Amino acid sequence: MHSAPATRHPLLWVPSGYFTMALTYNMLTAAAVIMFSNLGMDNGEAAAYASALGLAYTIKPFFAAFLEMYKTKKFFVLLSQILLGVGFIGVSLVMNLPNYIPLMLAFFWVLSFIGSSQDITTDGVYVTSLDAKSQALFCGWQSLSWNLGKLAMMSVMVMLSGFLHEHYFGNDPHASGPEWINSWQLVFLMMGIIMLVMALWHWRVMPDGARAENTPRTPGEAISTLVDAFVTFFQKQGIWLMIGFALLFRISFGFLNAPSMLFMKDSLENGGLSLTNQEFGLIYGTFGLIALLVGSLIGGAYVAKKGLQKALFPLCCCVNIPNITFLLMAFYQPDSHVLISLGVVIEQFFFGIGSVGFMIYLMQQLAPGKYATTHYAFGTALMGLCMMLTGMVSGHLQVAMGYVGYFVFVMLATIPSFLICWFAPFPHKHD
Incomplete structure (x- = not known):
């Protein structure tokens, strides 16, 4: 080619x-x-x-x-x-x-x-x-x-x-x-x-x-570089708390992500909202994504104004507290597309604001050093690992608990996020 x-x-x-x-x-x-x-x-x-x-x-x-x-x-x-x-x-x-x-x-x-x-x-x-x-x-x-x-x-x-x-x-x-x-x-x-x-x-x-x-020019060099990047990653100041941050900051979203989509599609008899694919695509795939993008822009501006260290805990609140919209929808099962859209837009908008804090923390605190790009990739990989593991068990937990019980569990799953956010280290100071 x-x-x-x-x-x-x-x-x-x-x-x-x-x-x-x-x-x-x-x-x-x-x-x-x-x-x-x-x-x-x-x-x-x-x-x-x-x-x-x-x-x-x-x-x-x-x-x-x-x-x-x-x-x-x-x-x-x-x-x-x-x-x-x-x-x-x-x-x-x-x-x-x-x-x-x-x-x-x-x-x-x-x-x-x-x-x-x-x-x-x-x-x-x-x-x-x-x-x-x-x-x-x-x-x-x-x-x-x-x-x-x-x-x-x-x-x-x-x-x-x-x-x-x-x-x-x-x-x-x-x-x-x-x-x-x-x-x-x-x-x-x-x-x-x-x-x-x-x-x-x-x-x-x-x-x-x-x-x-x-x-690297050879597989041996690639492996040697990867090993060195891995070793230096664990030599960073406050690394275990930063690993905890990468794993736990979005843990509630990991539990919420797939079941929230299934909830909107599931039948009323099963406790869902019984949306068709067309309705789901419009509400979640269009309105929700637009709200997410707007929230991300606002979140970036907020961090730029306040600085990450002051903004991080409020951003954590934005990621976690609006999850309650799905608990309310599971409890009341609204048939109004306006109310369902409002619930999705609120959750996605505030998640967009809050998720900016995660990426900027990885860039400013976890990544700096000899292998900045690789260490940033390690941080996003830890986040991906959290999303994968929570997603793999989320559907089974939801089936066992029902939607109302499961979304209560999602709210309890926000606690580790708040704790790790409160104790997150800031070894690198930025204006």
């Missing part, structure tokens, strides 16, 4: 690259929850399987260096997108088989590692092809495009699956079971085509990406 001669202005490949990353990630770890539920899995299985697919994204710091040593970064971006395209089309085809679930899960498992490799190498092209000024200039496009990809997956694709299921195939939108196979097959077929088109587009416009100065 050699670069075609073409204009490589960052706006030609940065938005499309991060949009494609977001489509893959949100299909495998978020929209999959809805799909599994549609196909008839119980809440425990749906949450566990989707959360387990986050493993590849959690451990990607440990194999990222090996992708740096061979070919170009662009080569691996194109290869991963071609494999993702073929893989999603393959998922669509295997859903025709009688016992397709195990094979589909195997496809997803492989695709999650390919998707995480796409993330690593797309980031690599961005970092090594743009100078510091350009990286800052296009960072907003990067973030906006990723969130547009999430919107396209959680809103457009989920709503499309529901529309096809109800209006094209003529099925009951509230019933789960094998009747959903046809509509999700078309969604996966579209996903596959999009990935292949993106690979062709990026072949035309994406730069190769340069080798970073500290890129």
